[in-house]
Amino acid sequence: MYRMRLGVGLCAVLLAFHVAAGNQSPGASQDDLFAQINDLTISKKEFEAIFQAAVRHKYYHGKVVAAELEDFRKQVVEDIVTQELVFRQAQKTGIQPDRSKIDAGVDAFNLKNANNQDWEARREKVVPRLIERLERQDLIEKMEARVRNVPRPNAEQVEQYYFNNPDKFTEPKRLWVSVILRKVSPASTENVWVEAEAALRMLKQRAVAGEDFGALARKHSEHMSAATGGDLGYLHLGVLEESVQQKIETLEVNQLSDPLRVLEGITLFRLNGVQPAKLKSFDEVKNRAADLLYRELQDTAWESYVDALKSSAYVYVND
Secondary structure (H helix, E strand, O other): OOOOOOOHHHHHHHHOOHHHHHOOOOOOOOOOEEEEEOOEEEEHHHHHHHHHHHHHHHOOOOOOOHHHHHHHHHHHHHHHHHHHHHHHHHHHHOOOOOHHHHHHHHHHHHHHOOOOOOHHHHHHHHHHHHHHHHHHHHHHHHHHHHHHOOOOOOHHHHHHHHHHOHHHHEEOOEEEEEEEEEEOOOOOOHHHHHHHHHHHHHHHHHHHOOOOHHHHHHHHOOOHHHHHOOEEEEEEOOOOOHHHHHHHHOOOOOOEOOOEEEOOEEEEEEEEEEEOOEEOOHHHHHHHHHHHHHHHHHHHHHHHHHHHHHHOOOEEEOO
């Protein structure tokens, strides 16, 4: 699926190359050329600037693994190609940018730089390029909105979609569990962990012998659920640590686990009940089914449109 909607900030980053790349000499060597999209050429240096800016925008929180970074690089290349082709097509169809929206964008940029001492000196040069990028972005968004404006599915199509995709409308299996927690600091010695495990093993013996698990939890558990007898309610699969969930799924209803280590300490779980996976009725989910199908129809229309643009364009990427 083509991923155009990367956010205003990243969209502007990806399009920042436009003026510089558009003025690139047509005689650039093949070694320096990163990509050509019809008559637009992008040098390797220009692409790296685009890519690094995109990385800073998306991964501002820190480092990213190499495999994910490579996937993101491919996404950036794909988006540059798609945006250029859609922009040119929008121009051909005569779509006009929203002047009030462009003016608002410029005003916001001026306001953001109001206290920047260098802004007045740079303003005359920067604003025209900013306007060009905002206009380009607006045309792309308008073109995408036009393509995605497909008819909504009828009732028969929605019902068929429901029957063809039961996994989308099935409430997953849930487990009703209670817990007793004995907190142990991760920095504790192994002896401390062993002592906590022994203490919970004793509580298990007392519960198996007939003492009320809820009463034991209220008295001995250090989990926030202690006040309600350790009752965690029904939990979807995936909420608990995988190793803990696997152990609980082997239990019969009303059976207790052995003491289990978790990040917070040692736990003792009781399986109170199981709610099997359940397919919701069509009447319950028909509105959601209609929305899901409509989004899929929109995505299909967009993908087909972009594929058609690419098939009739000259696109070269030296990556």
